[in-house]
Amino acid sequence: xxxxxxxxxxxxxxxxxxxxxxxxxxxxxxxxxxxxxxxxxxxxxxxxxxxxxxxxxxxxxxxxxxxxxxxxxxxxxxxxxxxxxxxxxxxxxxxxxxxxxxxxxxxxxxxxxxxxxxxxxxxx
Numbered sequence: 049x050x051x052x053x054x055x056x057x058x059x060x061x062x063x064x065x066x067x068x069x070x071x072x073x074x075x076x077x078x079x080x081x082x083x084x085x086x087x088x089x090x091x092x093x094x095x096x097x098x099x100x101x102x103x104x105x106x107x108x109x110x111x112x113x114x115x116x117x118x119x120x121x122x123x124x125x126x127x128x129x130x131x132x133x134x135x136x137x138x139x140x141x142x143x144x145x146x147x148x149x150x151x152x153x154x155x156x157x158x159x160x161x162x163x164x165x166x167x168x169x170x171x172x
Contacts, residue, residue, distance in 0.1 A: 095144070096148075114128075
């Protein structure tokens with residue numbers, strides 16, 4: 049299936065690619081890859097939110113197994129993560145699906161620290 053772009057967008061793509069010194073196709077591929085990455089991240093975040101919104105007792109019922117969450121629902125479960133991933137990929141293709149360990153553990157919290165600027169004195 050071909051994707052048809054409006055002429056004004058095509059012109060803008062060519063101009064931006066020229067300014068960057070790359071082929072317009074490379075520009076479009078990079079832009080689409082970035083958009084798909086952002087889309088997948090948003091979807092996985094939504095699936096994670098849906099999983100942790102489930103009552104603790106429901107999440108605990110999946111302890112010892114891996115769960116696949118898609119469109120806010122647990123769609124498959126397996127004690128073997130690889131088997132689960134293979135089935136999900138066969139069934140849903142490249143759709144963004146969150147796979148996590150079952151159980152009632154709380155949502156992980158990550159601390160991201162900003163790097164510090166270290167100044168070195170010349171001659172020291």
